[in-house]
Amino acid sequence: MHELTREEKLTLVTGYFGVQKEWNHFRSPEARLQSAGFVAGVSRVGFTPQWQSDAGSGVATQGEAPPELERTVLPSGLLTACTFDPALAERAGAMIGSEARASGFNVMLAGGVDLLRDPGNGRNFEYGGEDPLVAGSMVGAIVRGIQSNHIVTTVKHFAFNDQETGRGIVNVIVDEAAARISDLLAFQIAIETGAPGSIMCSYNKINGTYACQNEWLLNRVLKQDWGYPGYVMTDWGAQHDTVQNALAGLDQETGVSQPGKYQWLDKLSHAIDSGAVPAARLDDMAHRIARTLIEKGAVDDPVNPGPIDFAAHAAVTQADAEGGITLLKNDGILPLKSSSKRIAVIGSHADVGVLTGGGSAQVYARGGNAVRGLGPAHWPGPQVYAPSSPLAALRTELPNAEIAFDAGTDLKAAAATAAKADVAIVFATQWTAEAMDFSLTLPDEQDKLIEAVARANKHTVVVLETGGAVLLPWLGRVSGLVEAWYPGSEGGKAIARVLSGAVNPSGHLALSFPKAITQLPRPKIVGEGLAKDQAFDVHYDEGAAVGYRYYEAKHLEPELPFGLGLSYTAFKRDALSAKLEGTELRVGFRVKNSGARAGKDVALVFVSPVAGGWEAPKRLGAFAKTELASNASSEVTLTVDPRLLATFDVKAHAFHVAKGTYRVTLASSARDPGESVTVTLPERTLPAGAGVH
Ligand code: BGC
Numbered sequence: 001m002h003e004l005t006r007e008e009k010l011t012l013v014t015g016y017f018g019v020q021k022e023w024n025h026f027r028s029p030e031a032r033l034q035s036a037g038f039v040a041g042v043s044r045v046g047f048t049p050q051w052q053s054d055a056g057s058g059v060a061t062q063g064e065a066p067p068e069l070e071r072t073v074l075p076s077g078l079l080t081a082c083t084f085d086p087a088l089a090e091r092a093g094a095m096i097g098s099e100a101r102a103s104g105f106n107v108m109l110a111g112g113v114d115l116l117r118d119p120g121n122g123r124n125f126e127y128g129g130e131d132p133l134v135a136g137s138m139v140g141a142i143v144r145g146i147q148s149n150h151i152v153t154t155v156k157h158f159a160f161n162d163q164e165t166g167r168g169i170v171n172v173i174v175d176e177a178a179a180r181i182s183d184l185l186a187f188q189i190a191i192e193t194g195a196p197g198s199i200m201c202s203y204n205k206i207n208g209t210y211a212c213q214n215e216w217l218l219n220r221v222l223k224q225d226w227g228y229p230g231y232v233m234t235d236w237g238a239q240h241d242t243v244q245n246a247l248a249g250l251d252q253e254t255g256v257s258q259p260g261k262y263q264w265l266d267k268l269s270h271a272i273d274s275g276a277v278p279a280a281r282l283d284d285m286a287h288r289i290a291r292t293l294i295e296k297g298a299v300d301d302p303v304n305p306g307p308i309d310f311a312a313h314a315a316v317t318q319a320d321a322e323g324g325i326t327l328l329k330n331d332g333i334l335p336l337k338s339s340s341k342r343i344a345v346i347g348s349h350a351d352v353g354v355l356t357g358g359g360s361a362q363v364y365a366r367g368g369n370a371v372r373g374l375g376p377a378h379w380p381g382p383q384v385y386a387p388s389s390p391l392a393a394l395r396t397e398l399p400n401a402e403i404a405f406d407a408g409t410d411l412k413a414a415a416a417t418a419a420k421a422d423v424a425i426v427f428a429t430q431w432t433a434e435a436m437d438f439s440l441t442l443p444d445e446q447d448k449l450i451e452a453v454a455r456a457n458k459h460t461v462v463v464l465e466t467g468g469a470v471l472l473p474w475l476g477r478v479s480g481l482v483e484a485w486y487p488g489s490e491g492g493k494a495i496a497r498v499l500s501g502a503v504n505p506s507g508h509l510a511l512s513f514p515k516a517i518t519q520l521p522r523p524k525i526v527g528e529g530l531a532k533d534q535a536f537d538v539h540y541d542e543g544a545a546v547g548y549r550y551y552e553a554k555h556l557e558p559e560l561p562f563g564l565g566l567s568y569t570a571f572k573r574d575a576l577s578a579k580l581e582g583t584e585l586r587v588g589f590r591v592k593n594s595g596a597r598a599g600k601d602v603a604l605v606f607v608s609p610v611a612g613g614w615e616a617p618k619r620l621g622a623f624a625k626t627e628l629a630s631n632a633s634s635e636v637t638l639t640v641d642p643r644l645l646a647t648f649d650v651k652a653h654a655f656h657v658a659k660g661t662y663r664v665t666l667a668s669s670a671r672d673p674g675e676s677v678t679v680t681l682p683e684r685t686l687p688a689g690a691g692v693h
Pocket residue numbers: 036054055062109156235236360
């Protein structure tokens with residue numbers, strides 16, 4: 001770092017908005033069109049500029065700025081988590097990373113891993129669900145894939161940005177012991193798995209201090225305990241106080257768009273002159289950024305805008321969608337029988353496309369928005385549909401069926417169309433987006449549409465395209481339910497192939513669906529209805545009892561449990577064993593495909609201390625997805641991450657596994673009693689930064 005001047009170091013730590021809009025006073029001809037961020041290079045030493053683009057579903061277009069960048073749209077992060085297939089997630093990540101490269105970006109702002117505590121959080125679609133192991137390992141796999149393109153990605157939003165309402169002002173109150181085995185563990189596992197070059201600190205406060213100037217979070221947990229070698233960037237505009245930011249461990253400010261606002265560039269220099277920030281801190285910031293870009297390959301293998309193999313990428317996004325679309329109910333109606341001659345497809349623009357999630361992560365598919373003119377009028381709007389028609393794909397899949405479409409806007413007309421068909425398929429959507437939270441009731445009275453169709457035709461299947469969990473008041477009255485999440489730019493095909501049986505569904509819920517909002521730790525998102533600048537606290541009193549752990553601790557039965565996912569074949573698991581090998585808990589079992597067709601099983605291994613004493617009766621300790629031909633079987637061995645057997649002892653600053661007997665349960669969902677064995681574990685202490693990935 002000694003060759004760089006102070007100005008050059010300051011250049012590396014200051015990021016501007018990249019987008020070419022009037023409100024961005026720092027529009028640089030060097031920045032990429034419609035991008036989130038730009039950090040100038042240091043040409044004197046040949047150091048690359050940093051071109052930053054959102055996000056987890058592919059190369060995004062920043063804030064409604066035309067011309068839209070048309071790129072391959074991956075399914076939502078939540079769908080990818082629901083694949084329970086890290087190899088698939090890594091391929092998906094590699095694909096979007098290659099499009100980032102080919103679009104001239106060497107930093108991708110992807111890798112959202114905030115835990116799903118509130119199902120109404122508008123950004124749940126970008127994240128990996130409610131369980132720290134699933135979220136951390138699946139998002140970590142995406143990150144690994146992205147960075148295989150010699151670019152940097154950022155895991156975000158660190159930490160506890162678990163709601164959007166008041167995100168810049170909310171103060172999250174959470175107990176450290178609980179934090180270390182919930183949200184922070186998800187980040188820790190994602191970082192170990194994916195080795196992201198960067199971490200993005202979030203807008204909110206944690207226990208009274210903004211995340212980006214939170215000494216405990218950045219210096220102690222991330223850099224000291226976890227030994228994180230990369231750099232911390234702010235979320236766009238999440239910097240507040242130059243000195244506190246710098247001293248707490250922030251390395252790069254981002255999203256500067258107006259003179260006088262933020263400007264670490266000048267203020268940091270003054271702070272160094274006045275002695276408020278040691279000069280060594282700036283060296284460390286610049287060193288972390290430069291070292292990371294070099295280590296990840298972004299310097300030796302510079303990005304260059306170039307061609308994209310869209311056909312190959314379509315296959316990747318389709319495979320991801322087909323692995324994560326989740327069959328949640330099937331009274332034998334699916335796959336659609338060849339005897340179903342007349343099919344009614346109803347609602348949600350299923351004639352032209354599939355929904356995508358909004359906000360900074362918005363990716364436009366090739367062909368643009370298939371349904372123009374939908375609100376909201378301003379960012380994070382409008383709602384964007386990828387032009388992948390489920391209707392057209394169903395017609396291709398089922399060439400002998402007569403398939404009618406009804407827009408679903410008039411209940412009577414929809415019911416009449418349904419009544420004439422052998423099977424009615426109702427599509428229902430819930431648009432979600434950044435900077436907003438959402439009701440769990442389907443919007444636009446779609447519940448009424450579903451009820452009306454189900455009354456008119458008892459062979460009704462519902463296909464959902466939602467950001468996360470929604471309420472399903474009609475569940476008992478429909479014969480089939482498929483959750484397609486936001487399925488990406490080949491989503492229409494993937495949905496049709498699951499319905500027709502060309503694909504055997506293998507997605508499983510990485511989240512629980514409540515029966516009613518009264519089952520949630522916070523039935524309403526805290527802060528809703530408050531004045532825009534009124535500060536408020538949200539207490540995570542449930543601690544580490546997030547999702548299925550909360551339901552179980554409170555003896556509540558959700559509508560659909562974590563882990564649920566049906567298949568068109570059947571699996572039998574047996575020969576469960578659990579033993580200590582050295583210090584590690586190894587779990588073995590056999591799984592057999594006992595049905596007539598090939599499929600993929602997802603086995604969940606839950607662990608629980610027989611004596612109790614955790615935040616909830618059990619936790620997910622390991623999982624495995626296994627592909628099996630009909631009648632084939634396979635032996636599976638898994639290792640349980642010891643942190644999932646531990647509580648965090650704040651005083652000792654360590655994870656602590658209590659000596660005792662533990663139950664190991666092999667199951668298909670959090671509600672499945674499954675099969676159990678017990679194993680005795682010795683006491684074990686692991687440092688706060690211990691990782692096994
Ligand atoms: C979002 C980040 C995003 C950034 C840049 C912020 O509003 O919270 O996730 O990476 O904007 O677009």
